[in-house]
Amino acid sequence: MTTVAGSSEFYLAQFSAAEGHLPGHDTPWAAAWRRNALNRFRELGFPGHRDEDWKYTSVKALEKQPFDSVLEPSSHLALTDIERLIPAGVECIRIVFVNGHFSRALSDTAAMPAGADVSSLATKLRDEPAAVQSLLENSPTVFRNGFGALNAAFMTDGVFIRLAPRTVLKRPIWLLFISGDQDRAITSQCRNVIVADTDSQATIVEHYSTTGGKATFTNSVTSITVNDNARVTHIKLQQENTTGFHFSEIDVTQNRDSFYHSHSVALGAALARTDIRVTLQAEGAECRLDGLYMGDGRQHVDHHTRVDHVKPHGKSTEYYKGVLNGNARGVFNGKVVVHEQAQKTDSSQTNRNLLLSRNAEIDTKPELEIYADDVKCAHGATIGQLDDDAIFYLRSRGVDEALARNLLTFAFVDDVIRRIEIAPLRKQLEQTILNRLPAGTSLRGLV
Amino acid sequence: MLSIKDLHVSVAGKPIVNGIDLEIKAGEVHAIMGPNGSGKSTLAHVLAGRSGYEVTRGTVTYMGKDLLALSPDERAHEGVFLAFQYPVEIPGVNNIYMLKAGLNAIRRHHGEEELDAVDFLSLVREKMKIVDMDESLMSRSVNEGFSGGEKKRNEIFQMAVLEPRLAVLDETDSGLDIDALKIVAGGVNKLRNKDRAIILVTHYQRLLDYIVPDKVHVLAHGRIQRTGDKSLALELEKHGYGWIESKAGAA
């Protein structure tokens, strides 16, 4: 039997050489946790087409080439490389990871308020492992699929954030994950652990970018706990270039009367998959999931979301839009499960897709499972082209066809972007999206 | 200015317009009346260049050019304007942005300089007065959430900004209350001039009390059955379309 260059065997074989370099290797429980994860990865491997959750997303292309883990930090980037990625005018706490390792030189944590315990996960595992033990050991992300298990086994770093009760962050925490190497294909495996304690509030941006060069494989996991009455806004930006393979899992647990607002903006990578799972495990919790995905060329972009309403009076609102052009393929699967005790649940889910070309494709599947009887749930998905009546109306006013199409496409997309509360980010995303539209420069003065 | 000769149009393989001849000179206002489904909007759409209409015979010459060879936006650049019977709502596309893009495209076409934001806004303010347009509507998306009357006003406001040579107003009076009708009709009258031709499609004689046409045509079964002056509209009002249809049948 021959093994494929980047198959699960490749990563399994690398582990013994990597293990001693990974954070927490000299802490027995952490080392055991990793080995446990590795065994889980051995069992699961990478997901295949027989796996219902991966029916429309094949990872065969990922398995065709080996991606090296970068075991020691070595940043080749300058501050100017970083600064152009974050929109001008955003005042934030900046935490930068290069190829899976925290970079102190590129980060700026001067504005960190008291009450926010923020550090790199590797540092935390070295200096204060007890603070993260139960958070790591109890995370279900290790066991659900091969990617989560692989991440736990090989995780090199990530962010640890713990907001003490009543801590309110005025500035967003901007987590910037940059990957890329000129000479070899590399993988970046970060794990982020975020806990917002009672009555705290924060906005966290999780931003993925690549520097070019050889192919990259991002495999990240973010666990977020939103405790009683806390509010977390979480903006995930995926802007890797098209040599990127991007896999990311976001696992959120919400407690009483908490609020979690997720934005997932997926514009890049050759193959991108984001899983968002929110568990409303106490009464009165609310989550909003907004998302935008755009694909062109041969890009493949997949979102799987799942919201579990476990207790009464929960609310979830989901709004995802996709624009597919060229031969791009989109996948959206949104599942809402209303458990037996979750009476008075209010849940709505919308997924709208715009196909700009004949060969673009979308597979969309909203799923609703209801085990309680007194609930209000609605869901729906649409797939369509640009509205001919609207195009004709605009043209009859003198607007040429290309501009009319761009205006309508932009309007479709901007509806989601406008939900983001950081104005300079909104503007930058709008500009990025305009530049991606065919003849996008004709939309002068729009943003 | 506009010369339509023996125009035949089919929609989805079904003949709708069956030989229209129409000559309109600069400065004239022509009213086109006719029963539901007689082909009035079809004619208006064909003039504006909407796809889905197949011209099976005949010609349309506008300012010496073959109008049918031009795309909808090229027609707009050449000065053709359609006020829609059912204006389209376009969420997310700002009214002002659309108009500015349209007007500047028209100006570029004529080798004129584009208007900047400041000049454009002052033009807009001035033109809004013509139909007593509420300023708050301008910053909204095109027709989105506008009442029926606001939509119709918006059409005439757009006409005022784009200053077409040939304006086709398809039932701009429908759905307007009497006060709004007076305002809109007053706006159209202000836009009447010796260089501009206007085609008014309407069901109601009352519009023609405010906008007095040079000619009235009655369309039925995709053909112009009668042409006359304002008094033809009064006769129609008295006798109904049946009167024309029976005459057409007898002819």
Ligand SMILES: Nc1ncnc2c1ncn2[C@@H]1O[C@H](COP(=O)(O)OP(=O)(O)OP(=O)(O)O)[C@@H](O)[C@H]1O
């Ligand atoms: N896309 C289409 N497919 C099939 N038939 C069509 C289509 N568009 C128009 N028609 C038909 O063409 C005929 C003429 O329609 P048109 O809209 O031109 O009438 P109209 O005179 O404007 O009527 P109204 O007074 O009700 O506005 C109607 O019978 C209509 O059903």
Ligand SMILES: [Mg+2]
């Ligand atoms: Mg009509």
